[in-house]
Amino acid sequence: MNRLWIVALVLLVVPAAWLLGPTEAVADQLPGVQAWRADARHLPDPATATPAAVAAFFAGLAPGAATALATEYPQVVGNLDGAPVALRYAANGATTYAGRQILALDRRGDGRIVEVLGDLETADRVVIVIPGVDNTLTDFDTGLGGVERRAPSWQARQLFQQAGAGDGVAVIAWLGYDPPEGVRRAALREDRAASGALALERFVDGLVATHPGQRITVVGHSYGSIVAGWAAAHLPAQVTDIVAIGSPGMGVSSAADLHTGARVWAGSAPDDWTRRLPSIRVFGLGHGRLPIDAAFGALPLPAADVTGHDGYFLPGTSTLRAIARISAGRDQVTATA
Template identity: 65%
Template sequence: MTVKRFITALLAVVLAVPAGYVFGPALPSPAPAPAGWAAWLADPAHLPDPGAAPVATVSAFFAGLPHRRAAELARAYPDVVGNLDGAPIELRYAANRRQSPRWAGRQILALDMRGDGRIAEVLGDLRGATRVTVLVPGVDDTLGNFDTGHGGVLRRSPAWQARRLYERMRADQPDAHVAVVAWLGYDPPEGVRREALREERATAGARALDRFVDGLVTGRPGLAVTVVGHSYGSTVAGIAAPGLTGQVTDIVAIGSPGMGADRAADLNTSARVWAGTAPGDWTRRLPGLRVLGVGHGRLPIDPAFGALPLPCGNVDGHDGYFEPGSVALRAMASIGAGPAGDPR
């Protein structure tokens, strides 16, 4: 997407519909109850409420169950257990294999096939990892193009990007205990339209991301987490930042249209904040404003934002950050694999 196309799209939206549609308050329709929850909550065993129970409560519930009983719940309610932050990792893998044979043989930590879908795939040994990197993708990513990339462009694929990052980590630090998660756990905007110019989708995604990361670290005080947000995914990461556990050591924004703040300090996080944008990335030329709910604030590559600079000098366009040979890929691998250093 070029800046010209972005500006054209913005003008088209503003001119084609009442200004209130673009600039006015959002009126989201109520989200449908997640699949399987009604039956789960009606179970006479008084199972924890997946939407209300803290992650630590869910974790403690499963810790108190015999293995056989936990396996029975995964078989009876795969769509709940497979997406239940705080449930045991292997149990979630098993539940999601049961949900769909398409994902058999892969480590799927979350899977919802309704609508555009949700998915989280793990590369590496998540249980044995001491450092985990969570990739948050942006506009137009869906369950349907998770492997192929939207528009059929492979390097846009969250699954492909996660593999390239995991391989880079393993090549650079073969003794490091690392895992990478491609986390499409929210509903990104479809194209550069109203939803992409606003932050309602990012806010909903941020809540889900906070809970997901809580599920990763519960009972694992030594686990360090890096969050990498690409494009609109960086907006999700920025809005999530105040609610992310202190075990998140680094937040990385690449190709970012803004993180929902004008300064890194406004993210209210103890994590280091990094930002980098390719020389030819169209987001570099965005105005970096928020007006009446439209826009995502100052670009994080602006020195006034206060982020640490992530090298991106040889990155090709908006989707090239994970290409082999990319200096950004090597830098992200260095940050994610640790021990924490300065990849500049």
């Protein structure tokens, strides 16, 4: 019997309390939030104000007032969806990431970081790349185990270069959630995906609040595709495409169950280990039917020339070219997977 099937069967007979118990404590508030809330200027609450309300608040500030707030509360403004992009860059990139476009930065725990490649203010199309398990702030640039092709920032750069830096496309490496550590209990559940989806929905709402004409593609790799799946039904109409690569499932049995108007694409390398996962979702374990299964109903994404679970963003692969075409609004994608 396949080892992955054995693992799945073993997990299904363990006590239900183990399966259904909590996996992650609620994150503490960012430094500066309490002072921000107590500020006499009646600043928008980072937890309850919508990104649209945040955008409206900053739009109504007098010249220089927004910069003053970012200087006084850099960690709040730097992570505040709906706040002006340039302001967030300045708040997040003053030290370690000087010269880079960092749209969110949280150093607590495993860390969270969001980096933009291209001009987000003028881009017609935006691509959000969501990485999977084991990704942290520490290996955002170096890759898990020092393997470059696994680094979210490197993957985003390859897609940005393939999509065409001058074609009005911006690419975002979005490590805006806390992925599971390894293929263990948290990776078999969807708690992290559910909380990540809420963060993704708010992030996208922030983009749309300031740039309603942009068209957005969401690309989820591995566990990142589960985050995309959980968020799909709540993403705005500006999200035209959702792409799942190397996906263990998207938390549903079919693309129709995602309840999204966006096109759903899926591709997997011939030797990607996720192909061997059982299509189960029982007692909080498993992620449903593999998106590459014809019965799922996703549009096929080419991946026949990709090797392994982490090769999708390597230059020259059919998957990278296909995602770039989808992201740029060029839909001539030939499925050869």
